[in-house]
Amino acid sequence: MSAAQNPDPDAALMLRVQRGDDAAFAELVDKYKQPVMNLAYRMLRDAAEAEDLAQNVFVQVHKSALRYQASARFTTWLFTIARNLCLNEIRRRSRHPAESMDAAQATDAEDKPARQFEDVKSHLPTDSLLHRELEQKVGQALAELPELQRTAITLCQGDELSYEEIAVVLGCSLSATKSLIHRGRETLKQKLKPYLRTGEWRKTPP
Numbered sequence: 163m164s165a166a167q168n169p170d171p172d173a174a175l176m177l178r179v180q181r182g183d184d185a186a187f188a189e190l191v192d193k194y195k196q197p198v199m200n201l202a203y204r205m206l207r208d209a210a211e212a213e214d215l216a217q218n219v220f221v222q223v224h225k226s227a228l229r230y231q232a233s234a235r236f237t238t239w240l241f242t243i244a245r246n247l248c249l250n251e252i253r254r255r256s257r258h259p260a261e262s263m264d265a266a267q268a269t270d271a272e273d274k275p276a277r278q279f280e281d282v283k284s285h286l287p288t289d290s291l292l293h294r295e296l297e298q299k300v301g302q303a304l305a306e307l308p309e310l311q312r313t314a315i316t317l318c319q320g321d322e323l324s325y326e327e328i329a330v331v332l333g334c335s336l337s338a339t340k341s342l343i344h345r346g347r348e349t350l351k352q353k354l355k356p357y358l359r360t361g362e363w364r365k366t367p368p
Contacts, residue, residue, distance in 0.1 A: 202216055
């Protein structure tokens, strides 16, 4: 499919990458490095691993440029690569649990908050501590979701993908994907209800 036939501007950029356009590739990296890191962090819960994996995703994108076909949106293809690499890392961890535990402890020791993988937003100084604490609670609640629910919710958050495209990334039917998102949101709502009920942080749930 040619760029003229495909209205997706990212697919058009990827077709330029096929022709050796490094500027087009850099544009895709700048646009999607953050969303890919967000997904990797939510799946792996490891800041250093998420950054490394995001780099590997774009290495894979570049290596696969000649095989790319603009038959679907670029983001669907990109996040499918990202999820597959995350699942490979999760499987690797299951085969080497001691090594994975050491890596997780090292990451915890660095005390890097999850917000480094969130979109940067300004907050009033008086709200910054509450915002950070709430982000940590959201991150903990997401981490407790089953992998498919967690991935579906993460892909929804950035608005890069439609439900249909998320279904492709997950390898699920559209109805199953909608159900995953609904169940995940309901679970998060219940877990975070004590903190969000009034829009204020509540130290002790009622």
